[in-house]
Amino acid sequence: MRRPILAVLGIAVVMATVLLAMGRVPICTCGEVLLWYGKADGPGNSQHIADWYTPSHIIHGLLFYAALAWLRPGWSVGARMVVASLVEAAWEIAENTPMVIDRYREATLAAGYQGDSVLNSLADLGWMLLGFAIAARLPWKASLALGVFFELLALYAIRDNLTLNVLMLLWPIQGIREWQAG
Template sequence: MSRAAVLAFPQTTFGRPRWSPDADVRFWVAALLSVAVLACWLGLLGRPLAPPSGLRLWSGDLARGNSQQLSDGYSLLHLSFGALIAALMRRYNPRLGGGRLALTVVLSAVVWEAVENLPPVITLFSAPAGAASYHGDSIVNSLGDVVFAGAGFVLARQLSWRGIVALLVGIELACALLIGDGLLWGSLRLAGLA
């Protein structure tokens, strides 16, 4: 097999399984239940429902509103997370239908949000030099992040592989400019390499 064949990405779109109302309902119920479990989990961890200063759709202030409002600069990373999970699942499990793939993205985002708000992880994210002030997410912000991951899935579903790569690179650059952070930069910082 030639090297070009190994590196080539397929230009196909996601498979469209036969429509089944029962399957669609099960996937939606499972996704909604997982989001409800996340909200309860965050409440048990003592995360606030919304910021005490009042809820806004967007916060550009990382010093005070980081991960408290419905969306912020880090919401873009959740958009790329959803697109990346969808792209990886498409690559390695191309027979996975749209409903199952969407549920995989939602469950992945829910698990990430549940882990991200554990006290040791909050400490880990706020410890590196240059990291934004992070004290955990509000419940509204976590639910918004799950929605952004779902939007990333919807975007990835419409794009070719090249389009997905362009989207991920664009989001990384936008995050670097907007918030001085990103998936790559944050990973390097956590590893002590930046």
């Protein structure tokens, strides 16, 4: 696993470098680094190590593991981990482009969304890797149950989750937006 771990670290360095070159802030402009930021609609959301969108990144890892185990069963877990990291890093970069940030602002409740800090993007990559590692060790039914639990937890806590986030980003539904607004 030494080579895949080194590859993942390289991916993280390249991702952080690209994000910094794009003008992303290294840490929250508030000057703090928090382990948990619990206000989904607050200015510190997507700026710290963990927030209410962290479960969606863990679910990314569960899904990436399942998809790659199905699509590439002959590959080592390390090789699949590298590919999952590339996909997550590519999403973190795409998510922080002006086009996607603007799409979040217009299609979802994230009216004040400014994008992620580099710290948050690196943490999101780490959370995905945690989900991937969990899925590598659990039976698929347990991974499925964990993913459903995280989706329901986020839905209950903030009226948003990975499923709604993707739906609202790709095909916004006014009724869901109104429900999310409370």
